[in-house]
Each structure stands twice: as C-alpha cells, then as structure tokens.
Amino acid sequence: MGNNLKNNQRSYPRRAQEPASRQEPLRGKNLAILFIVLGFAVILSFVFDNLIVQNISKLKNLFLDEVFLGITFISSEIIIFFSLTSLFLWQEHKRKWILPLWLTLAASAIISFLLKVAVQRLRPFQQDLVSIPEILASRSYEIWNFSFPSFQAMLVFCALPIISKEFPKIKWAWIIFAILVAFSRVYFGLHFLSDVIVGGILGYLIGVLVIKLEKKKKLIKRIFGR
Numbered sequence: 001m002g003n004n005l006k007n008n009q010r011s012y013p014r015r016a017q018e019p020a021s022r023q024e025p026l027r028g029k030n031l032a033i034l035f036i037v038l039g040f041a042v043i044l045s046f047v048f049d050n051l052i053v054q055n056i057s058k059l060k061n062l063f064l065d066e067v068f069l070g071i072t073f074i075s076s077e078i079i080i081f082f083s084l085t086s087l088f089l090w091q092e093h094k095r096k097w098i099l100p101l102w103l104t105l106a107a108s109a110i111i112s113f114l115l116k117v118a119v120q121r122l123r124p125f126q127q128d129l130v131s132i133p134e135i136l137a138s139r140s141y142e143i144w145n146f147s148f149p150s151f152q153a154m155l156v157f158c159a160l161p162i163i164s165k166e167f168p169k170i171k172w173a174w175i176i177f178a179i180l181v182a183f184s185r186v187y188f189g190l191h192f193l194s195d196v197i198v199g200g201i202l203g204y205l206i207g208v209l210v211i212k213l214e215k216k217k218k219l220i221k222r223i224f225g226r
Contacts, residue, residue, distance in 0.1 A: 038201060045194035050129055052193045056186050057130040065133060068184040072136070075152055075181040081105060084159055087167070094166050101162055104210045108158040108203050112151040121148040123190055130189035150191045153182045153199030154206070161207035 045052065073079075084101055088094045124147070125132045156178040164171045182196040191199075 049192040108154040116146040119148045123147040125189040150195040150199035153196040154203035157200040157203035158207045
C-alpha cells in the first residue's frame, strides 16, 4: 500500500506538467494563424487599396471630421513622445523602461523613413483619389515623406508591447486609440489601408523585439544598476 501511495504521488507532477507542455504548440499554432490572417489582410489591402480609400472617404461628415482631426492632433510625434514618457515617469519603478521606450520610438522612426524613401509611394490625396481638409492640405509633405508605411501607425503600435507589459490596465484603451489613429489616416486620405496595416505590424514587432532584447541583454540593469 505504501508503494502505491508513492507511485500516486509521483504521478501528480507529470499530470501538472502536461497542460504546460501542450500550451507551447497551441501558442505557436495561434501565432501562425495570426500571421497568415495578417498576411492575407495585407495582400487584399494592396489589391483593393484605391477602392477602400475612396469608399471610406464617402463616410466623411462634419462630426467625424472633427473627431478624427482631434485624433490626428493628439497622435502627433511630439505629443505621443512626451505623453508616453510622462506616463512612465509618473511611477518611479516604471522609469527604467523609458530608455527601451525611446529606443522603440527611434527604431520605428528610422525604419519608417528608410521604407518611405525606398518605396516612394504617393499618398492617396496626392494621387487625386480623394480630397482632404484644408487644414491638413496646408501641412508640409516633403518629397521624402511618402505614404508607405504609415509612421503614425508604427508609432502608436510600437508602444503597445511595453504598455501591455507595464500598464496592463490601460492596454485595451491604447489598442482602441491605436486603431482609431490608423483609421483616421485612411479616413483623411493620408494613407492607404495597406500603409497602416504594415505600419502597425512593423511597429508592434519592433516593440516586441526591444522587450526581448532588454530581457536578453539586461540594458536597464547595466545602465541603472538595478
């Protein structure tokens, strides 16, 4: 009887480990499905970009114009930078993540710039597919500031992994904000749908990469000694 009890006790850890071992393949499978879906979304958006941006433009009205103009203003590079920095400065134990956050934003800006120059895709309104409000038309769009990918989409989505990790309570609020920012770019004809989808994906991957790099290299600990 004593041997039977020992055998039963030994079997419990194995049973507890089985669900954990099954989670890894499931996680990998879910990621694979997600990337396949996103891949199809990018391909379809490239094919129907002109049609999509023209149909979304038909939704324009005074109320939505005001809403998305407000979102366009608060999603500017300077406001995003200082808002996110202030968020991490607000709590002392979160301040160590300011450097990785800055690294994420800087990497997004550099990669976006390089892709814009390489692809040189004109914006929808520059191709006369849609018209944009005068307040946006008066803004400077330098010759290098092309459409693909959307830097604004990269900017808001690159911060998502770090925000999800350090401020999980506002994770979904930031996701909604990021989606609205991305949609506003298409709504005003500043970007095609494919621009914001690719920008969002690249931004998110940059954020994930910076977090993994931090975990591996322990940059925060080396610089701040903690």
